[in-house]
Amino acid sequence: MKAIIQAPNIGDFLPYLDWLDLQGINRRMKKAHLFFDRVVQKIIDDHVSVKRKQTSNVTDIIDVLLAMAENDSVNIKAIIFDMFIAGIDTTAASVEWTMSLLVRNPQIAKKLQEEIESVVGKHRLVTESDLGRMEYLQCVVKESLRLYPPAPLMTPHESTEVCEVAGFILPQKTRVLVNVWAIGRDPDVWEKPSTFKPERFMGKDIDIKGRDFNILPFGAGRRGCPGAVMAIGDYGAYVGTTYALLSLDC
Numbered sequence: 001m002k003a004i005i006q007a008p009n010i011g012d013f014l015p016y017l018d019w020l021d022l023q024g025i026n027r028r029m030k031k032a033h034l035f036f037d038r039v040v041q042k043i044i045d046d047h048v049s050v051k052r053k054q055t056s057n058v059t060d061i062i063d064v065l066l067a068m069a070e071n072d073s074v075n076i077k078a079i080i081f082d083m084f085i086a087g088i089d090t091t092a093a094s095v096e097w098t099m100s101l102l103v104r105n106p107q108i109a110k111k112l113q114e115e116i117e118s119v120v121g122k123h124r125l126v127t128e129s130d131l132g133r134m135e136y137l138q139c140v141v142k143e144s145l146r147l148y149p150p151a152p153l154m155t156p157h158e159s160t161e162v163c164e165v166a167g168f169i170l171p172q173k174t175r176v177l178v179n180v181w182a183i184g185r186d187p188d189v190w191e192k193p194s195t196f197k198p199e200r201f202m203g204k205d206i207d208i209k210g211r212d213f214n215i216l217p218f219g220a221g222r223r224g225c226p227g228a229v230m231a232i233g234d235y236g237a238y239v240g241t242t243y244a245l246l247s248l249d250c
């Protein structure tokens, strides 16, 4: 699925050729969609089955969505699909980039581990509720997302009216790709932009959820990422937990 979504589609750039589906992307997308649809439908069916109601008292997101709209499995499937596609790969890629940055910068990893030990100790894992007391971990998360936003061009947007950006006139209905990767590395804003330096965020109130336009890993405005708060919490807890368990001496 990821490979199909990320593949450049000739039909997107030359719409009059789209119907030919030259690379077979539309065909493969429909096949993947049908597969995913069957998987999620089975999960929904299991939830509504009497058997499940009798054997489980755990409430998960499907139970909540079913309680809100029992007969609307199409929308429930769409929400689950959205969360899978938009939420899992982005968070996983962010964690991977952070790990690779920390491996390449052992002195920063050590400082992070010291913070984890002082806040959480050695006998439990980091949870989301610890993050408020872990400023350095938050800075590591921000700095990783500045350097490696997992959606470097966000999702395509369209101008609703004529507008001017940096001296260029964009006609109405122009497709706009915002290069948040370049924004996060703008040398006019960020000192030594290619250097991994979480300290640049220490003591500063720089928002990464769309309020500060110098760093936009989650986009901004009405179509900005609705999962940003959850993503930052999960992602911080994964990185913190991994570093709580790692021995840097080995």
Ligand code: HEM
Residues within 6 Å of the ligand: 082, 083, 086, 087, 088, 090, 091, 094, 149, 150, 151, 154, 155, 156, 217, 218, 219, 220, 222, 223, 224, 225, 226, 227, 228, 230, 231, 232, 235
């Ligand atoms: C580090 C993790 C994540 C990053 C960096 C990220 C980033 C983004 C970006 C850049 C967009 C497009 C914003 C725009 O074009 O203006 C987006 C959209 C979206 N994200 Fe995330 N995201 C992350 C995690 C999540 C999670 C965990 C969820 C849900 C559980 C989620 C749900 C969504 C949805 C549903 C959209 C589409 C919103 C719309 O089109 O209106 N994301 N995300």
